[in-house]
Amino acid sequence: MRAFRAGLSLQAALLWRSPGNLHVLATVPLYTLILLAMTDASHQAGLAPNAIIAPTLMALWTMALFTAGDLIDRDRHDGTLEPTVATPAPLAQVITGRICAVTAASLIAFAEAWVVGLCFGVHLSVHHPLTLVVGILTTSLTTACTAALIATLLVLTRGGRPYQNSLSFPFYLLSGIVVPIEVLPHWVHPISRIIYLSWSADLLRSAFRPEEPRQLPMQLIALGLLAAAGLACASVLMRRVLDRVRILGTLGHA
Amino acid sequence: MNAIEIRGLRRDFPLPNGERGALRTALDGINLTVGEGEVHALLGPNGAGKTTLCKILATVLVPSAGTARILGRDVVTRLATVRPLIGCVFGGDRGLYGRLSARRNLHYWGALYGVPGHELRARAAELLDRFGLTAHADERVETFSRGMKQRLHLARGLMHAPRVLLLDEPTTGMDPVSARDFRTLIGELRREGRSILLTTHDMAEAETVCDRATLIDDGRILHTATPRELGALLSRHERIEATDVPAQLLAQMGTRSGVTSVNTGPDGITLIEVTDQDALTPVLRLLVDAGVTNLATTRPGLEEVYLQLIGDRGMDVAS
Ligand SMILES: Nc1ncnc2c1ncn2[C@@H]1O[C@H](COP(=O)(O)OP(=O)(O)O)[C@@H](O)[C@H]1O
Ligand SMILES: [Mg+2]
Numbered sequence: 070m071r072a073f074r075a076g077l078s079l080q081a082a083l084l085w086r087s088p089g090n091l092h093v094l095a096t097v098p099l100y101t102l103i104l105l106a107m108t109d110a111s112h113q114a115g116l117a118p119n120a121i122i123a124p125t126l127m128a129l130w131t132m133a134l135f136t137a138g139d140l141i142d143r144d145r146h147d148g149t150l151e152p153t154v155a156t157p158a159p160l161a162q163v164i165t166g167r168i169c170a171v172t173a174a175s176l177i178a179f180a181e182a183w184v185v186g187l188c189f190g191v192h193l194s195v196h197h198p199l200t201l202v203v204g205i206l207t208t209s210l211t212t213a214c215t216a217a218l219i220a221t222l223l224v225l226t227r228g229g230r231p232y233q234n235s236l237s238f239p240f241y242l243l244s245g246i247v248v249p250i251e252v253l254p255h256w257v258h259p260i261s262r263i264i265y266l267s268w269s270a271d272l273l274r275s276a277f278r279p280e281e282p283r284q285l286p287m288q289l290i291a292l293g294l295l296a297a298a299g300l301a302c303a304s305v306l307m308r309r310v311l312d313r314v315r316i317l318g319t320l321g322h323a
Numbered sequence: 324m325n326a327i328e329i330r331g332l333r334r335d336f337p338l339p340n341g342e343r344g345a346l347r348t349a350l351d352g353i354n355l356t357v358g359e360g361e362v363h364a365l366l367g368p369n370g371a372g373k374t375t376l377c378k379i380l381a382t383v384l385v386p387s388a389g390t391a392r393i394l395g396r397d398v399v400t401r402l403a404t405v406r407p408l409i410g411c412v413f414g415g416d417r418g419l420y421g422r423l424s425a426r427r428n429l430h431y432w433g434a435l436y437g438v439p440g441h442e443l444r445a446r447a448a449e450l451l452d453r454f455g456l457t458a459h460a461d462e463r464v465e466t467f468s469r470g471m472k473q474r475l476h477l478a479r480g481l482m483h484a485p486r487v488l489l490l491d492e493p494t495t496g497m498d499p500v501s502a503r504d505f506r507t508l509i510g511e512l513r514r515e516g517r518s519i520l521l522t523t524h525d526m527a528e529a530e531t532v533c534d535r536a537t538l539i540d541d542g543r544i545l546h547t548a549t550p551r552e553l554g555a556l557l558s559r560h561e562r563i564e565a566t567d568v569p570a571q572l573l574a575q576m577g578t579r580s581g582v583t584s585v586n587t588g589p590d591g592i593t594l595i596e597v598t599d600q601d602a603l604t605p606v607l608r609l610l611v612d613a614g615v616t617n618l619a620t621t622r623p624g625l626e627e628v629y630l631q632l633i634g635d636r637g638m639d640v641a642s
Contacts, residue, residue, distance in 0.1 A: 072434075079423075154382075157436060158436075158437075
């Protein structure tokens with residue numbers, strides 16, 4: 070737990086000291102405005118929650134992909150990975166703490182989008198507050214687990230970097246964050262469903278609708294399974310990272 | 324119990340671009356013992372295997388064969404007990420969080436070594452002071468000079484007051500003043516009873532700070548010596564450089580006992596090699612008496628001493 074806390078506060082300090090990492094948060098109001106303008110123009114007030122949820126999930130995913138996903142590889146590059154491995158602190162715990170800090174910081178996006186909505190005169194009514202809270206928590210958890218998977222993959226595969234970029238926009242589309250999945254061709258649906266963001270988007274939207282959120286258990290199970298799968302893969306890969314450092318000796322140098 | 328005990332240590336690396344299975348041997352069966360409270364220098368040119376040895380002792384690299392123990396604990400099988408005992412300083416620009424302050428860096432690394440929260444502040448402040456970094460404690464490390472980073476590396480390695488210190492080229496990039504302070508520091512750490520393994524390619528540094536020095540090259544140990552022997556090695560073949568030496572004196576010089584060679588280059592500079600310190604003084608006096616004022620004495624570099632050692636050995640084998 071000490072190592073987790075140390076990682077958490079290190080990453081908080083790093084984010085604070087290099088706001089460049091938070092540039093995503095600067096784009097959130099913009100996306101919110103664009104989406105709100107679109108719902109307004111199409112006279113679909115019912116889509117307003119989308120305009121708040123979509124930029125939030127986009128920010129979470131972007132931060133997971135580019136900031137949290139980059140953690141270990143950056144440490145390798147800066148020569149801080151080996152000294153970390155040399156300490157008695159378990160590397161996985163340190164990294165988990167750091168990823169949690171990034172995920173927590175990206176939740177600021179939700180508050181931003183909400184405030185922009187208010188300024189735009191959108192008063193969202195939360196019909197199911199508990200669903201909203203549970204939705205935000207499970208989404209954050211699954212984001213963190215997925216980020217751990219990306220972070221380990223990226224440091225192990227030198228050729229992985231080009232894929233990093235291609236994982237952002239296509240993911241927004243596939244996961245139905247911006248445009249609901251129902252609009253996409255049928256054959257895409259199974260793909261959408263293995264991306265956790267699709268479950269998160271549905272779950273969070275349901276909190277703003279008057280109907281009972283009947284899908285909630287299903288959505289929670291899906292998110293839980295995807296989180297567990299991500300975490301399991303990440304911990305297997307974390308062992309590989311340590312082996313690369315200690316047995317092959319190939320992760321020490323840039 | 325010994326601080327460090329290394330038996331038959333070997334480490335091979337796969338060649339980066341070599342064919343499959345091709346290996347480069349970085350350490351080739353090293354045996355080395357560092358007693359508790361001893362300051363031991365590991366001397367060797369670039370590529371000798373010093374860093375590889377430090378990494379194995381620091382538990383971040385696994386040996387291909389052989390064993391290494393820190394205070395009796397195996398560095399491969401007893402990670403959890405070994406790691407808190409060691410402080411490691413891998414020199415250079417890397418290895419610190421450049422965007423954070425020196426103080427923040429120390430807090431973080433201290434926490435990873437299990438220093439309790441309430442002690443972190445006091446320890447960090449004390450070490451920043453000890454290394455003359457208090458005035459810059461809250462500045463970003465990326466703005467630091469090479470020497471300041473090097474001192475911060477040392478502070479980092481001492482945060483958890485380890486019993487065994489591994490210092491890999493801790494003075495590279497330090498200005499001469501810091502390097503002198505470093506020697507004082509090693510003295511203090513020795514008095515505190517810490518055992519130190521220190522790598523360097525500076526013979527004079529090894530001579531002044533260590534109890535014993537081991538010379539390694541190409542992954543093998545050439546020789547283990549006391550600073551006295553090291554000094555003797557250095558002053559063996561002490562050299563004098565002089566210009567405008569009268570020809571008559573040159574001839575006379577060549578026949579003196581204790582003078583191994585006299586050579587005048589095309590640039591008019593004469594190089595006189597003598598066997599030891601005792602032979603040096605009379606030769607210098609002769610030159611001064613003859614009115615030669617452009618004089619300098621130089622010592623052989625590490626490479627030359629190596630050649631000499633390898634040469635001596637070669638003769639041992641031959642005879
Ligand atoms: N990770 C590595 N992969 C391949 N070769 C390596 C690696 N680390 C060190 N070596 C090789 O091992 C030898 C010893 O290196 P090193 O221990 O860094 O020497 P020193 O620190 O004495 O300069 C060198 O030939 C170096 O190229
Ligand atoms: Mg080295």
